Amino acid sequence: MGLFREARVLTAGRDWRGRSRTPRSAADHQPPDEPREFPTGWARTPAARVARRGLQRGVLTPLTWSQTRPEVTGREGLDATKGPVVLIANHASHLDTPLILGSLPEHIAKRTAVGAAADYFFDARWRAAATALVFNAFPVERYRSRRLRSLAPQLLARGWSLLLFPEGTRSEDGWMAPLRMGAAQLCVTQGVAAVPVVLRGTYAAMPRGRNWPLPGRPRVVVRYGAPVKPEQGESARLFNQRLGQTVSRLWAEEEMGWYQSLRAQAAGELSMPTGPQAAEWRRMWESTRPVTRPGPPPAWRDGA
Amino acid sequence: MSRPGFVLEVDERTPALLMHQGEGFRLEKLPLGSRVVYPPESLPGLRDVDARIREALLNPLGSEPLPDLLHAGMRLTIVFDDLSIPLPQMRTPDVRQRIIEQVLEMAAAAGVDDVELIAGNALHRRMTPAELKRTVGERVFRSFFPHHLRNHDAEDRANLVEVGHTKHGEVVEINKRAATSDLIVYVNVTLTAMSGGPKSVSVGLASYRSLKHHHNVHTLRHSRSFNDPPNSAMHHSYHRMAGVLDEHVKIFQIETSLNNDTFPTQLGFLNKREWEWTLKDQAAYLAVKRANDLTPAKQRRQIWHRTAAPYGITSVTAGDPGAVHEVTLQHVLRQQLTEVNGPSDIGIWGLPYICPYNVNSIMNPILMMSLGLGYFFNLYRGQPLVRPGGVAIYYHPVSNEFHPVHHPSYIDFYEEVLAETTDPVAIEAKYEEQFATDPWYTHLYRNSYAYHGVHPLYMWYWGAHALEHLGQVIVVGGDRRTCERMGFRAATTLNDALEMAREKVGGSPTITYQHTPPLVMADVR
Numbered sequence: 001m002g003l004f005r006e007a008r009v010l011t012a013g014r015d016w017r018g019r020s021r022t023p024r025s026a027a028d029h030q031p032p033d034e035p036r037e038f039p040t041g042w043a044r045t046p047a048a049r050v051a052r053r054g055l056q057r058g059v060l061t062p063l064t065w066s067q068t069r070p071e072v073t074g075r076e077g078l079d080a081t082k083g084p085v086v087l088i089a090n091h092a093s094h095l096d097t098p099l100i101l102g103s104l105p106e107h108i109a110k111r112t113a114v115g116a117a118a119d120y121f122f123d124a125r126w127r128a129a130a131t132a133l134v135f136n137a138f139p140v141e142r143y144r145s146r147r148l149r150s151l152a153p154q155l156l157a158r159g160w161s162l163l164l165f166p167e168g169t170r171s172e173d174g175w176m177a178p179l180r181m182g183a184a185q186l187c188v189t190q191g192v193a194a195v196p197v198v199l200r201g202t203y204a205a206m207p208r209g210r211n212w213p214l215p216g217r218p219r220v221v222v223r224y225g226a227p228v229k230p231e232q233g234e235s236a237r238l239f240n241q242r243l244g245q246t247v248s249r250l251w252a253e254e255e256m257g258w259y260q261s262l263r264a265q266a267a268g269e270l271s272m273p274t275g276p277q278a279a280e281w282r283r284m285w286e287s288t289r290p291v292t293r294p295g296p297p298p299a300w301r302d303g304a
Numbered sequence: 305m306s307r308p309g310f311v312l313e314v315d316e317r318t319p320a321l322l323m324h325q326g327e328g329f330r331l332e333k334l335p336l337g338s339r340v341v342y343p344p345e346s347l348p349g350l351r352d353v354d355a356r357i358r359e360a361l362l363n364p365l366g367s368e369p370l371p372d373l374l375h376a377g378m379r380l381t382i383v384f385d386d387l388s389i390p391l392p393q394m395r396t397p398d399v400r401q402r403i404i405e406q407v408l409e410m411a412a413a414a415g416v417d418d419v420e421l422i423a424g425n426a427l428h429r430r431m432t433p434a435e436l437k438r439t440v441g442e443r444v445f446r447s448f449f450p451h452h453l454r455n456h457d458a459e460d461r462a463n464l465v466e467v468g469h470t471k472h473g474e475v476v477e478i479n480k481r482a483a484t485s486d487l488i489v490y491v492n493v494t495l496t497a498m499s500g501g502p503k504s505v506s507v508g509l510a511s512y513r514s515l516k517h518h519h520n521v522h523t524l525r526h527s528r529s530f531n532d533p534p535n536s537a538m539h540h541s542y543h544r545m546a547g548v549l550d551e552h553v554k555i556f557q558i559e560t561s562l563n564n565d566t567f568p569t570q571l572g573f574l575n576k577r578e579w580e581w582t583l584k585d586q587a588a589y590l591a592v593k594r595a596n597d598l599t600p601a602k603q604r605r606q607i608w609h610r611t612a613a614p615y616g617i618t619s620v621t622a623g624d625p626g627a628v629h630e631v632t633l634q635h636v637l638r639q640q641l642t643e644v645n646g647p648s649d650i651g652i653w654g655l656p657y658i659c660p661y662n663v664n665s666i667m668n669p670i671l672m673m674s675l676g677l678g679y680f681f682n683l684y685r686g687q688p689l690v691r692p693g694g695v696a697i698y699y700h701p702v703s704n705e706f707h708p709v710h711h712p713s714y715i716d717f718y719e720e721v722l723a724e725t726t727d728p729v730a731i732e733a734k735y736e737e738q739f740a741t742d743p744w745y746t747h748l749y750r751n752s753y754a755y756h757g758v759h760p761l762y763m764w765y766w767g768a769h770a771l772e773h774l775g776q777v778i779v780v781g782g783d784r785r786t787c788e789r790m791g792f793r794a795a796t797t798l799n800d801a802l803e804m805a806r807e808k809v810g811g812s813p814t815i816t817y818q819h820t821p822p823l824v825m826a827d828v829r
Contacts, residue, residue: 003590003594006331006590006593006594007590009320009331009333010319010320010331010586010589010590011586012319012320012333013316013317013318013319013320014319014586017583018581018582018583018586020317020318020319020578020579020580020581021317021579022317022579023312023313023314023315023317023318023579024313024315024317025310025311025312025313025315026310026312026577026579028310029307029308029310031307031580
């Protein structure tokens with residue numbers, strides 16, 4: 001048999017990368033995926049940083065701002081922040097990261113790395129490379145299935161701020177899930193402040209399953225809270241609770257306003273915005289209610 | 305963690321599968337629904353083989369430690385498996401060398417002067433000095449060859465001794481030096497469940513008078529299979545003979561088992577499941593296949609026979625032969641056994657370039673028959689992979705080619721005996737005595753490098769169980785005239801072979817391909 005015919009028999013049923021699909025009866029006999037950590041160190045080199053800021057400021061942020069109507073509040077609280085912080089945000093949409101990176105003060109934005117799901121963003125090399133370059137992303141193991149060593153402590157030690165989404169995944173219905181302990185644990189063990197960030201309207205603007213925001217420039221809100229430092233001897237669990245309370249207040253600020261939300265928090269009336277205990281459609285119905293600006297428009301805007 | 309073996313059911317996702325075909329290989333697309341029996345993945349080898357050997361010698365099973373058995377003034381005979389095991393040959397240093405060196409260290413420390421090393425080659429051809437050196441290592445070879453390192457001679461009447469008879473009247477006759485030694489240390493490599501244990505001394509050092517009790521058509525037809533000792537009449541006979549030997553000689557058995565690392569890294573694709581082939585594996589397949597096809601036949605054969613396997617050693621166990629072999633068998637089965645749900649109408653086997661009797665030699669048609677219908681067909685436990693009356697399809701060129709030095713009696717067997725009959729019983733009755741006692745064959749066996757005169761008949765008996773069980777044997781790519789001589793049918797392609805098989809098994813046969821080597825033994829439930 002000639003080489004050509006031999007190659008044709010060999011490649012039949014294989015894709016352009018030479019991969020064959022696994023026969024169904026062999027599916028249970030596949031070897032477990034070897035934990036492979038995509039190297040992201042190159043994405044923090046000076047050249048990659050310059051390229052990233054160019055991409056973010058020249059493409060990503062203008063594009064996001066052109067497709068949505070972001071309102072950013074509380075950003076001034078970060079102006080005096082020095083050293084690395086851990087930004088802790090709720091997560092409902094792929095819009096969340098560009099909105100936060102585009103609205104952060106420049107001195108923090110250019111030194112922020114984003115924790116991205118290792119199993120989602122780092123499963124294919126091209127996606128991993130693109131995510132690492134554009135967002136300065138590093139892989140975060142969500143399900144402890146691959147036993148990757150976390151890069152987060154190293155990055156903090158080198159002065160990088162981190163953007164983490166402690167719910168672990170994008171919301172299914174726009175409401176929040178409990179905050180996992182990982183981020184709080186990181187702050188407590190590394191002694192760095194956490195900055196709670198709440199995003200409202202991003203689920204309605206671009207929920208799971210969409211890859212482009214809804215038409216009509218939906219309004220989205222990015223609300224930064226004041227940095228929260230772990231106290232001496234404070235456990236990660238207690239610190240996580242404190243973070244949860246701050247997130248709840250920032251969430252409620254949208255409906256109540258700043259002062260009312262403070263009073264409600266003091267009165268113990270706030271809880272995590274996990275949504276009504278009702279049918280799935282009602283939860284989704286509520287969370288997709290357009291975010292309208294309460295009261296008259298402000299005299300001046302805190303835009304990007 | 306090595307994955308266990310499993311049975312693949314060919315579906316539309318299954319790529320073309322690898323088939324060995326003599327000194328080559330090919331990819332073949334099997335019909336949808338065919339089953340493919342894959343061996344367990346290669347088990348990890350021992351990290352420190354030498355330490356394990358020492359530990360085994362010092363802590364044997366059912367025996368005193370080896371140093372306690374050695375003393376000055378004793379007669380010590382070290383016997384080792386010949387070059388028929390393992391297949392392909394293992395990379396040097398051979399595990400037999402490693403073991404023998406440690407045994408000799410202990411013997412030297414105990415002041416043993418009278419030491420002989422004997423290759424347990426029974427009726428196989430003598431090993432050449434180079435082959436002996438490769439097996440036992442330079443240091444042992446230099447110290448003992450030629451006077452105290454030699455091949456067993458099953459026709460040297462002066463150096464054979466009748467040890468006794470079994471209760472079935474079987475003569476136990478073995479090498480005199482071994483039988484009159486204070487201690488036999490047997491160094492074994494157990495490649496399949498058939499080897500080792502009681503077989504080692506009772507076969508490796510035996511004469512034709514002794515071997516004919518179990519190497520005959522009746523016994524082999526009632527060995528179902530050779531690789532399932534409890535159900536093998538041949539092994540029952542070995543056990544009876546071993547019982548007689550136990551009463552007369554002290555045997556300290558050292559057994560080893562191997563993993564399935566049968567091919568070196570550059571041929572790594574031969575060890576892997578096809579849908580897991582990387583681009584590198586595929587490129588290697590194309591490059592090796594093309595180079596192999598273009599290489600002249602003689603050089604191609606030399607290259608294949610020079611290719612040594614990077615086997616890992618999975619166990620080293622020493623002590624009483626019975627106790628040791630039980631442990632070894634567990635290791636062998638752990639590496640080779642795959643459970644299969646029932647037999648099928650058609651069995652497919654790709655026959656490689658090597659069998660136990662053509663190391664550094666030619667795989668002649670008789671050896672092809674012995675490998676296919678003997679060794680591979682018998683790689684089962686429970687029941688054969690093919691139902692009674694089913695069809696076996698083999699891949700092999702079956703060239704009419706013989707090694708004149710190694711296989712002289714094979715040539716006559718092929719030309720004279722098979723031209724008359726292929727019936728093992730008729731062959732045994734009419735020709736065995738003639739071939740076994742022919743003085744020219746005996747001369748060549750003793751003084752040249754020829755297999756014993758009776759060996760081709762034994763090879764034919766080896767397939768007697770399969771010949772009785774199967775309805776038809778078809779060889780894809782086989783030489784038509786050679787196949788016809790042996791009672792087989794030749795087919796050009798698998799589709800042709802399946803078309804021929806319809807006569808015996810109907811239009812919608814079930815098909816099972818035993819994907820070996822690396823070796824897999826089917827546990828057919």
